[in-house]
Amino acid sequence: MSADDLDTLLGDPADPANPVGHAAVLAADERQEMLAAGEDLLDSWGFNAEFVPAPYGGRLTRADRLAETMRTLWRRDPALGLGYGFSSFLAAVNIWTAGTEDQRRDAARLLLGNRRIAxxxxxxxxxxxxxxxxxxxxxxxxxxxxxxxxxxxxxxxxxxxxxxxxxxxxxxxxxxxxxxxxxxxxxxxxxxxxxxxxxxxxxxxxxxxxxxxxxxxxxxxxxxxxxGRGIETALRSYQVTRVVIPAMTVGPLDTALRTALSCALDRRLYGGAVADIPYVRSVLARVYADLLAVDAFSGVGLRALHLTPDATAVYAPAAKYLTSRMVLDAFQDLRAVLGASGYLREGPYAIFQKMARDIAPATFAHVSRTACLVMILPQLPRLARRSWLSEPPAAPELFDLGADLPELRLDRLVAGLPSGDGVMAVLAEPTGPGERHGPLGRFAERLRAELRALREQCAALGPADITIDAGPAAFALADRYTVLLAAAAALAVWRRGGGRHPETALIGVLDRLTERLGGAPVLTPAERERTEQFLFEAAVERHRDRKLFDLTARHIPG
Missing domain, CATH: 2.40.110.10 (Butyryl-CoA Dehydrogenase, subunit A, domain 2)
Structure with a gap:
């Protein structure tokens, strides 16, 4: 079974006769009920097997595969995604991490029998x-x-x-x-x-x-x-879910961007389509760039669970913190495109308001953004002194999204301090010949300068600056760390991709991320306009070809 299989099973979301399409999803939401037809369909598919490790009869071998399957479901109905099964995985991951053999087999029996664990x-x-x-x-x-x-x-x-x-x-x-x-x-x-x-x-x-x-x-x-091991077990096991959740939120954002594009292309205003307005094209392009950034960042985090599990103690909260803010901001930006249509609970664009309401709790539930920063803060001084600008980058396999992975081993996850930060080390790498001149070279230099400044400031943090009582300046450093980490992940994913992903899209991703750091923009106004026009046209092409907006660009029903 794969995400493609699940997409085929779920069918065309725009078909009003589809029992699990948008019309049925919205009707169930109005009744404040789970989509019964959706639960029946997932029962027949044995969806809970996605949450059970292969040695116990399930299909869980890779975190990225789990995330892609969940993303497919969340793209259709986040409530079904959470209420049918992911809530069971939040519970079961603790059992896979710390349970006895009997407890694991018992949990597997329940889940494979379409039962739930709270x-x-x-x-x-x-x-x-x-x-x-x-x-x-x-x-x-x-x-x-x-x-x-x-x-x-x-x-x-x-x-x-x-x-x-x-x-x-x-x-x-x-x-x-x-x-x-x-x-x-x-x-x-x-x-x-x-x-x-x-x-x-x-x-x-x-x-x-x-x-x-x-x-x-x-x-x-x-x-x-x-x-006495409840907190330790939670800190280890929830590293998995705190990386999977950001990857899943790309699904609802894909639906929201698709809906906003439909509205902008179909709706007439001022004698033309809404999409003819430069501001609208810019908003859609920037949201598309944000979606790619979230996908790249979370994708590296998912692979880190397999390849560098000792580092996910900092990567997991960093991904949860930054991507939740980016996704919420993207939904807010898309409201400017949809206007009043973004609030309507019926009609061709009604799925947007449901996605917007459902995504909000998904971004702060399980662990809040502030709690994520509290987890990151104690790591920063040690990483600044011992890792950044002194250690080599992580192995290239970490950034080769979709490539082979060893089986997920939850026993390798640790609750303590990571030994290094191979993702951030990407920013210290020399710029390649193809990037040296032009926007990518300037972005690389800007990010190296930001890392040098962050290293100096984090190395100077004292004991009082790395606790929950730390001042705003310390929390701001943790925030900047997550942005630089996301930029490093994106750079490495594009480099490892070997041309699979357009360079102009990377420029758009880095432009959006460096905006979050403040300071003078790296791109000139003309460069930004060209980049956003490229992203807008690429998004329209994906939309019309029924392809996902994420880095997989899979074909979807419809």
């Missing part, structure tokens, strides 16, 4: 701050006793099992919490009370529930990964 972590009072979660599990005679609340948990009411995160020690520090893998049927009815659904503006078909536990007994063998 990731029961979140508490409204603490959000992503796992270290202060209050739901408590205490050892009793032969079992654990759970007391507390969990809120805004996907599929908690209809999941057959759950991975629970609970406090097991009152002592401060990272060994205060543990994880548990339990079946819902193993919990007594008087020990758990379901909370009403939490209403939301996005993901309206997803069951965002909660539960209150009162002296609820958990089996002694439910402990997952050892007592």
């Amino acid at each position: 990731a029961t972590f979140h508490e409204l009072d603490h959000g992503n701050d796992f270290a202060h979660a209050d739901c408590t599990a205490r050892p009793e005679a032969g079992h654990w006793q759970l007391t507390g609340r969990k809120e805004i948990v996907t599929n908690l009411r209809r999941a057959e099992a759950m991975v629970l995160f609970a406090r097991t020690s009152q002592a401060p520090g990272s060994r205060s919490h543990s994880q548990f893998f339990v079946h819902r049927n193993d919990l007594p009815a008087d020990g758990i009370r379901d909370l009403p659904r939490f209403p939301s503006s996005g993901m309206r078909g997803v069951q965002l529930g909660g539960a209150e536990f009162t002296a609820c007994p958990l089996p002694a063998d439910a402990l997952l990964g050892g007592e």
Whole structure:
């Protein structure tokens, strides 16, 4: 099975008779329900096998393959993508990382039988701050006793099992919490009370529930990964999901850009098409460049999970932080093209408003942008002193998107500091003969200068500057790091691509990224105009040829 197979199965989204097309997706959203026909279709396809490692009977061998398949589903309906199965993967990845053989086989049996596992972590009072979660599990005679609340948990009411995160020690520090893998049927009815659904503006078909536990007994063998290892397991396993999620968001952005292009090409204004307006062409071109940047950045992160797993402790939060901002900004920019049509809940462009509502929680859920910066900050001084401008770049295979990969090994992921930063080292490489003159040479020099400045500033950070109490200037350095990392990834992907991707598209990507750094633009006004015209025409051609806007340029139904 492949993303192409899933696309064929899902059919033409614009066909009003398609039971899983845009019309059906929008109708289910209006009813605030999951798309039942979509769930039935995914059941028949055995979609949950995407989340189960191959040794346990599933199809999970490569992170990039998982991301591409999920991207295909999220391009059609993010609520179906989250509510049908990805929420189960958020839970199951902890089991694959730290579970016993019996727990892994049990989880595989559930998922391959089209069942669900809820990731029961979140508490409204603490959000992503796992270290202060209050739901408590205490050892009793032969079992654990759970007391507390969990809120805004996907599929908690209809999941057959759950991975629970609970406090097991009152002592401060990272060994205060543990994880548990339990079946819902193993919990007594008087020990758990379901909370009403939490209403939301996005993901309206997803069951965002909660539960209150009162002296609820958990089996002694439910402990997952050892007592006191809950935070460590989460930090390791969620490196996978924090790279997969940015790659998935390219799907909804593809649909949004396609919808905005349709509107701009079809709608008449001022005696011509909306797409004839220079500002509109510029917006569409810039969003297309942003989509390519997100795809390249997340694609390198996905390959790093296989090839340089010790570095993903910093790459994963960096990708989640920057791409979420870029995607939200892109949706906002596209609203300027669609105008009032971007808010309509019926008609040919109605899918845009659903995508815009659904993508918002996807960009901050699981881990917030601020939490990502908090994870990055402690890494910066060490990387600045020991890695940047002194270590060689990562192996070329890291940037060869789509090339062969070794099997994903979750046991190689680490929760500690990375040993190096081979992606950032790309910026220190000498400029090639073909890039030395012209815009690419100027971008390379600008990015090297930015890296030298960042290195000097990060090397000077003190202990007080790398904690959650750090000042705005320190967080701004972490922000700049993510932009430079994305630029390095894009440069290396294009170089490794050997002409597969147009050079002018790379110029557009780097122009957009350096804009986020501030300072004087690298391109002249005439160069920027030519670049944006190229990107606009390339996007129109992809749209008319029914090809994806991402770096794969796959043909899609329609």
